[in-house]
Amino acid sequence: MIVTVTMNPAIDKTIEIDEMICGGLNRIKAFESDAAGKGINVSKTIKALGGKSIAIGFIGGDAGNTIKNALDAEGIENDFVYVDGITRTNTKVFENSGRVTELNEPGPNIKDEDIEKLFEIIEKYASKDTLFILAGSVPAGVEKTIYRDITEKVHSLGAKVFVDADGEIFVRALEAKPDYIKPNDVELAQYCNISGDITEDQIIEMAEKLVSEGIGHVAVSMGKEGAIFVSEDEKFMCKGLKVEAHSTVGAGDAMVAAISYGVSEKISFRDCARLGIATSAGAVMTKGTKPPTKETVNSLIGKVEFK
């Protein structure tokens, strides 16, 4: 069973404009809204791949209900804690040049009692057959150590954990040795205090170090360049696929989803990587924050090359 935990869900509002006029009037050409937030995107992509997951986390207000209704409509099981505040809206501005500007809101205030309820739900699902996906930022009121604490709790119940986060939340999560992580190259560089571009050799070196410290599997995504995958037994790089890019928002979540789905289907790490590259490339081809169809993924998977 896969359980996605989204502390800070969002309605992603994708806006298309010709060119951003900062400090002036911008006319919107087209817009669309999607139920999102990292774990929710993972659940939607797992569904698109033919798998099942349960989406949990905090939702509130009309935006929270919109997210729940969207998941219900897609047949994605969910078990949220309802909070007093309102689930955020994240605005993604697309310009003709392809430049994307993301404006992510902080999210509602979470109370201690909400966190306690979430832990009860988490413990309910935690068993040796569960893979938890802890993904994205955390809203106000939630300590940056929360992913570490959840990882320790569910590890003690035999479950596995996949962390996709950045900054302090990521650093603190590593203390509990998650089984899978997927930083992107920029996040990894930040973690290693590398200013400027991180090289492939530096990524491999750092991923190997993390594995030697007890992180089970490390996938480092590098945008259109592809990704590097390291575990105790294996190390390989996959080139990014050449596709017509519409929106890279959600590409990382698509990779997390594909690897998690692959793990739940007990396929090899190499095949998880192959599926991750194909699914994330497919996600880039969709507009807004939408997963690719299974047909698109199937049409891309044979094109994945290992280096």
Ligand SMILES: Nc1ncnc2c1ncn2[C@@H]1O[C@H](COP(=O)(O)OP(=O)(O)O)[C@@H](O)[C@H]1O
């Ligand atoms: N322009 C692109 N063309 C093809 N694949 C892409 C492109 N951008 C991202 N991807 C795929 O999506 C994966 C995740 O993208 P990345 O931008 O690194 O993640 P994140 O969204 O977490 O920052 C990449 O490893 C790659 O496989």
Ligand SMILES: O=P(O)(O)OC[C@H]1O[C@](O)(COP(=O)(O)O)[C@@H](O)[C@@H]1O
């Ligand atoms: O919780 P955060 O870090 O603010 O990120 C949330 C945002 O990231 C996304 O999940 C997309 O993430 P990726 O592009 O990394 O896959 C959006 O749908 C959402 O608005």
